[in-house]
């Protein structure tokens with residue numbers, strides 16, 4: 001039976017946005033998630049079991065905009081293209097505020113905020129799927145097949161331009177028998193591709209990939225065995241290069257990168273700016289250092305002892321640290337966290353943990369004598385869990401920066417500077433009140 005959208009279904013008032021980008025409302029004491037609805041909107045929805053469908057917007061939000069991409073809602077990527085970018089940043093900021101409040105930090109200073117621009121994403125993890133007559137390259141979907149990425153408003157144009165020729169070469173590979181995957185990183189040396197295919201690469205496949213690399217000026221193509229996880233190089237024609245501050249690094253295939261170059265610089269500036277004044281010999285301990293995104297900028301302030309769990313990333317760090325004030329160590333900080341005595345000489349600690357957070361590292365860190373800690377978060381949920389220990393140990397938030405580098409997604413990064421140095425806190429608060437006074441003139 002058809003339904004009149006203007007009178008049918010249930011009326012709901014949308015109160016907020018959930019962590020996956022759906023509108024949140026309440027109906028009969030139940031929380032209802034309404035895909036596509038925005039806070040403040042009056043909508044009508046059709047509900048069937050747990051499925052909720054937005055059928056009419058009676059009062060649209062002033063922040064509602066037309067989604068720029070024709071694949072919005074289909075490709076499994078952006079979930080907030082119907083919200084203006086300034087409103088997206090406000091919502092992401094509120095996620096970090098809630099996280100810090102939940103961890104016990106109230107009365108926060110105003111944050112600095114950074115939002116990346118479209119067409120700058122330099123890392124993407126694709127699903128590649130053989131279909132009748134060719135190959136689809138799209139995002140991994142929670143349920144279902146990838147949708148071919150024929151348009152994208154976040155991906156860097158140099159990477160987007162590769163998708164058409166990639167479809168062609170991938171469809172000619174004998175080893176792509178069903179669904180595989182492909183991580184594409186845009187380094188200073190050019191695109192760096194890492195594939196995985198269900199079957200082993202044949203020698204014909206290797207020849208085709210090497211020819212593809214040559215034709216498109218791709219310095220390296222690698223293949224990852226889906227069973228063992230081992231990665232081998234298929235084509236390597238030029239040096240791999242990615243610069244952090246004054247250091248040229250050579251990241252391994254599929255290396256972690258901050259999603260956009262400008263956001264990397266914003267995060268790096270917030271981290272370095274969060275370090276108190278130091279002598280160049282003073283020690284900064286950096287945890288979860290990756291290939292050195294923050295390590296080398298930090299080395300301009302002091303001597304950095306950088307810890308990282310991934311073997312190839314640690315090797316990259318070690319190779320680039322020669323002649324600099326950087327000592328790189330391989331260490332699984334989940335199994336073997338640094339203890340308070342390991343942090344005795346540290347003047348400041350910087351940590352940039354993975355999505356799940358720093359886990360067992362937090363309690364010994366909070367028990368150490370370190371006064372200044374800069375925490376880089378990519379997950380507000382982990383930020384809450386991790387920083388409760390800092391609140392209990394007497395730290396306050398000195399400053400914080402919100403970084404929106406996954407445009408139109410629900411992801412948000414934050415750099416939070418914690419201190420228990422009362423003088424530093426006082427100096428910062430008088431600096432802020434001077435700025436307030438000068439603005440009120």
Ligand SMILES: C[S@@+](CC[C@H](N)C(=O)[O-])C[C@H]1O[C@@H](n2cnc3c(N)ncnc32)[C@H](O)[C@@H]1O
Pocket residue numbers: 256257258288289290291292293294307308309310313331332333334335352353354355378
């Ligand atoms: C969010 S990334 C940050 C990397 C780096 N700071 C950057 O900005 O490029 C998190 C890093 O933590 C590392 N990591 C994850 N689990 C770890 C563990 N248990 N011990 C040490 N490092 C770990 C990952 O390999 C990754 O390099």
